[in-house]
Amino acid sequence: MSYPIPQWRVVLDGTDLTERIAPRLRDLTLTECRGGDADQLDLSIHDHDGKMALPKRGVRLSVALGWKATGLIDKGTFIVDEVEYSGAPDIITVRARSADLTADMRTRRERSWHNTTLGAVLNALAGEHGLTPRVADALARTKLPHLDQANESDMNLLTRLGQRFDAVATVKAGALVFAPIGAGTTATGKPLPTVTLTRRDGDQHRYSVADRDAYTGVRAYWVDKGKARRQSVLVGTDDNANRLRESYADEATARQHAHAELERVKRGIAKFDYTLAIGRADLFPEQTVKVSGFKPEIDGQRWLIAKTTHTVSGSSGFSTSLELETAA
Template identity: 25%
Template sequence: MSKWIVDWSVLINGEDISQDLRPYLMNISATDKAGFSSDGCSLALDDRAGQIKLPSAGHKLIVKLEGQKIFEGITDRPDSSGSRSGGQKLAIKAKGFDERSKVKQPLFFHKDDATLEGFMKVAAKKAGFEIKVDPAFKEIFRDYWPANGESFLALGQRYAKEHNGAFKIRDKVAVLLPLGAANGLPVIKCTRPGNIISWRIKPRDLKRVFSGGSARYVDREKGEVVEVKRPYKADEIEDTALNAIRSTASDEKQALEQIKARESQGQREKASGTITIDLAPNAQAEGLCQVEGIKTGIDGTYRIESRTHKASRGSGATTALSLKDPQDGAGKREGKKAATPSPEPAPKPSGDGLNRNGRTGTQQ
C-alpha cells in the first residue's frame, strides 16, 4: 500500500482521528468559493472490506494540510459507491454549515425604514444564526424590506447578488461583504518555471464588456416607470452597449446601486481561467494571485474566485485556482515594437577617389 507523502490531519468534534483513518483515507478535496456557495469537503475512504462504521451527520469536521486548516464545517450523510471490479468506497462529505438547521426555513416578516444590516440581523436571529455585515453594505437604507417566504439563506444570496457581494455561512456565523474589496488575505504567487503545473487563462472576455448600465425604477410622485442610464468608467468598446437590469427598482437610489454593482461585476468577469500549482494551503477565495513567467498579457494579478485543495495517498497534493478580475497588466496587449531602422547607404566616393577620412572608396 502506498504511503502518504503529505502531512494531513482530520478532527471530528475536536478529536483528532487521523491515526484511525490512516489505513483507509485515499484522498482529500476541499473547496472554498466566493459569492454565495458554501464551502465543501470530501474524504474518500477505502471500504473494500466493508468494515468502516457509517459515521453520523452533524459532526464538526476540521481538515488540515501541512499543518494549516483548509476546511471547517459540518458533516453530511456518508455516500457509498463501488462496482464489481472497482471495489468499494465511502465518502464523508461536509459543508460550511448544518443544512438540518433553520437556514432554509421560509420566513414571513418585513421591516420598515431600516438598513440592510438591521433587516438581515432580524432574519438571522429567526433562523438561529448571527451575521456580520461589512461597512460597505450595512448603511444601505430602504423604506421597506420584505421576506415573503424566503429563507435566511435565500435572502443573503439575493442581496449578495444584487450588490455584487459574497454571502457565506460558517457554522453559526454568516458574513455579507462586497467582492473584490481589500481583505488582507495572503497573496499567492504562481511562477513559471516554479510552482505552476498547468494553466488555462483567458485574460479578456468581450462577451461581458459593456459601455454602461441601465435600470428602471418607480417614480411614485409621477406615477410612472423611469429609466436611468450611467456610463461605466472603463469603456473598451466603441458602440454603446448597455447592461440592462430586468427587474424594476423601488426608487432611483436603488436603481443606481444596481448599476454600480453590475459595473463592478463586469470588471470582475473580464477574465476567466484556471491555474493548478503545487499545494498552497494558505490560498483562499477572494485573495489575490500573481501570475509570472507565462507571457505578456497573461502575466499579472487576478482575483481568486475559488480554490480547491486536492491530496491523494502516494501522489502528493495540488491547489487549483479559478481566476477572475484581471489587474496589473493582465489582459493588456503588448505595445507595438519599434521598427528597426535600416542602415544608411554608404556615401559615394568623390571624383578623386578619396573620402574625407582619407580612405579610398573601396576601403569602406
C-alpha cells in the same frame, strides 16, 4: 532529494479518524466558495474489506490540511448530508457542507423591513442564528426604505443582498460576513495579504478572455408610481449597455443592481485557472493574487480568488486549484 509530505486530519464528532482512514484514502476534496454556495467537503475511502461503517447524516466532520514541514491549517467544520456506497471495488463517499449553514437558515420565512439600514437587517439575521455579524461599515450604513422576505430562507435573502450590493455574503467560522467583493480587506477592515505565485508553483493553467460580455454599462429599470411609468437608470456608458430584465421598486434599488452587475461584468472579462503542484491550504476566496512567468497580459493583471479546491489524494499528494478573476 527530499519531497514534501502532505499532512491532513479528519475528526468525526470529536474522534480523530486520521490514522484509521489514512491507508484507505482515495481522495479528500475541499471546495471553498466566495458566497452563496456552502463550502463543501468530499471524502472518498476504500472499503475493500468491508470493515468501515457508513457515517450517519448530520454528524460533524472537522478538517485540517497542510504539510508536515509547516503544520496543519484548520479549514473548518462540516455536517455530513450525503453518503454513497459503491463497488466493486467497494468505496464509501461522504459529502458534507459547512456546519454554519444550519437547517434553520434554510427555512422559508415571511417578513418585511421598513425604514432601516442594511447593517440593521444583517445584524438581526446574525443574532437570530447565534452568529457574529462582520459587516463592512460602508455597506452597513446603506439605507433600506423597504425590504421584503417573501417565502424565502434567511440564507437566500443573504445571497440576494450580496448580489444586489456586489458583496461577499456568506456564513463562515461562526460569523455572518458581508463585505465588498475585491476590497482586499476582511469585513472588519483588516487587509488581506496579496499572494505572489510564479509559473514554477503550478503544473496546469488556463487563461481566457472574451469580448462577448464586455459591456460598457448596465441599465436597470424602476417603476415611478407617482408618474405611473417605467423609468431607467444607467451605470457606466450606453455604448454597449446590458439591460436588466427585472423592474425594481425605486431608483436607488435599480442603481444598486446596475452597479453590482457592472462590477461582475468587469471581473468576468478575463479568467485564469491555476493548479498548484504543491497545495496551499492558506489560500482562500477573496485574496488578491499576483502571478509571474506567463504572458504579459496575465502577469500585468491583479487577480482575485473566486474559488479554491484543495485535493489530497492517496496516490498523488496535495494540490490546490484556483479559479481567478480580474480584480479592479
